[in-house]
Amino acid sequence: MEFFEGTRAAFRATIRSxxxxxxxGLQNFPRSGPVIVAPNHLSFLDSIIIQALxxxxxxxxxxxxxxxxxxxxGAAMRWFFNSVGSIPVERGEQAAGVAALQTALEILDRGEAFGIYPEGTRSRDGLLYRGRTGVGWLALTTGAPVVPVGLIGTEQLQPADSNMIKAKHFTMKIGAPLYFEKTGPDHPLPARRAATDKIMDAIAALSGQQRAGTYNQSKQAG
Structure with a gap:
């Protein structure tokens, strides 16, 4: 924990300077207990920004x-992602997605904070896409408060299809926690959808983005 906090402090100082x-809205972030952090997604660096700040x-x-x-x-990448608290996960297979949600449950059960992008993948055109219901499932299953986050301008730090990182001003808005009744894992899909839509409405209010109304797709999927 001491190593992680030292690394986080170093990244925080670098980002701020x-x-x-x-x-x-930092005062909106619960100081203890499980928390689901739900931001919009504009940049590869979004997770690092949230983890640092x-x-x-x-x-x-x-x-x-x-x-x-x-x-x-590869060694440098492993050190970097381990040092900022990232967790490896396989992409693109249903079994891997189920395992990922189980890992998220374990993190929340320990009273820790877990971050999930409801859009699934980053927006390359600046639109806010429809939320996938994994975030709603986590909220209803655990009863953990959901903290919506609006990131504005982070796409300028590393434009899509570029490996260059630029020092640019950005804004992070942290909304008031959203609370949902804990129902456990066996809840109807409409309830999960309704919770997810409420979370996306809060993110939209913070980020000011235009809504796409459709799901985002990864670059590989076209």
Whole structure:
């Protein structure tokens, strides 16, 4: 924990000194207990920003390839993602998705914070896409409060299809927690959908993004 907090403090200092971000609503983040953090997604760096600037550790999933690459670059990537609290997860298979949600439950059961992007993948056109219902499932299953987050301008830090990182101002708005009745894992799909839509409405109010009305697709899926 001491190593993680030291790394987080270093990233926080770097982000604040180079980008001079505007951060609003830190008082809304619960100081203890399980928390589901639900941001919009504009940049590869969004998870790192949230992990660095939030008052508590927030665990995010990261592609397993980041932890298995070989050579010096692979070792550097493993160190980096481990140091910011990322958790490796396989992408693209239903069984892997189920395992990922089980891992999220374990994190929340420990009274920790877990971050999930309801859109599933980052927006490359700036629109806010329809939320996938995994976040609603977690909220109803655990009863953990959901903290919506609106990120504004983070896409300028690393434009899509670019490996260059630029120091640009951005804004992070943290909304008031949303509470849902704990129903356990056996709840109807309409309830999960309704919870997810409420979370997406809160994110939209914070980010000010235009709504796409459809699900986002990964670049590979076209």
């Amino acid at each position: 180079t980008c001079r971000p505007s951060v609003e 939030m008052p508590r550790k927030v665990a995010f999933f990261a592609k397993s390839e980041y932890f298995t690459a070989r050579g010096p670059k």
